[in-house]
Amino acid sequence: MRIQFGLLAALVVCLFFGSLAVGPEPISLWSSVAAALKGEASIPAIILTEIRLPRALIAIFAGATLGLCGAAMQGLLRNPLASPGLVGSSSGAALFAVFFLYFYANNTGNWLLPLVGMAGALGATVLVYALAGRQASITTIILAGVAINALATALMSLLLNLAPSPYAVRELVLWTLGDLSDRSMQDLYLMLPATLLGWAMLLGIGYQLNALTLGEQTAGTLGINTNRLRWRVFIAVALAVGACVATTGMIGFIGLAVPHLLRSLVAHDPGRLLPASALGGASMLLAADICVRLVPTDAPLKVGVVTALVGAPFFLHLVLRSRREYL
DSSP, X not given: OHHHHHHXXXXXXXXXXXXXXXXXXXXXXXXXXXXXXXXXXXXXXXXXXXXXXXXXXXXXXXHHHHHHXXXXXXXXXXXXXXXXXXXXXXXXHHHHHHHHHXXXXXXXXXXXXXXXXXXXXXHHHHHHHHHHOTTOOHHHHHHHHHHHHHHHHHHHHHHHHTOSSHXXXXXXXXXXXXXXXXXXXXXXXXXXXXXXXXXXXXXXXXXXHHHHTTOHHHHHHTTOOHHHHHHHHHHHHHHHHHHHHHHHOOOOSHHHHHHHHHHGGGTTOHHHHHHHHHHHHHHHHHHXXXXXXXXXXXXXXXXXXXXXXXXXXXXXXXXHHHHHHHO
């Protein structure tokens, strides 16, 4: 098992350096690093430190968050199709962020955007839980999440429809597609506190998720407070995913696909799947961001589009495999 984790970590490191090296402007990575360490204000050093380094670091933390939270949601709900967006975290964060960009960004600046995203994610999660009820079944929670997602999507569409200019519509639509370009170290610093807090809240829940595979009643006899565990995971996902969505926009399918791809690697152990999915999510988003830069297009390609193009066929594969299992 340590070998697999070591290989995943090595993949993240390789893709990180690849992300620093790849771009429309060719630079020598090592000479740029040397120039940056010496404090030289050369163009390659500026490209490395001001453009590519923040982008690569945000990709690592955002991808790891989506993978980790997807694995946590799938383990909690015991549903292989669960993802951070299932309980409204992603759509709630996106709705509040679009609302903020629509009305207040020009007056206050974007430094409040991660806080707004966290508030939206947490509010949507609480609304889903309140709608489902305290002792709700997994099916009821999923249905409540679908309803809140549909409501958030409808409200975002309303804001886009009422946008004052075509330029504003374009900016908001492109943001909802998910993007890592034009990000700075300040964006990373604003995203990190809530993201790391969400990660910390998910530490140590591996044993509880393993117990849940035996059913809620059995987990209760083992001393697991399932109601408290739900709130712990929901709040952690809201904090981490809310901050990431507010920084990168909506990047889909990582939280769904990565845990699926890695589940057999950890022998279907929900506890071990958490760190594996974090590494896998970081790898997937780094790879998608590198692909964005390598594909020649007139308009910049958004990273959320690439992850959707990869994730949608994978989702169809799951559907076809499920059909074969029941035949």
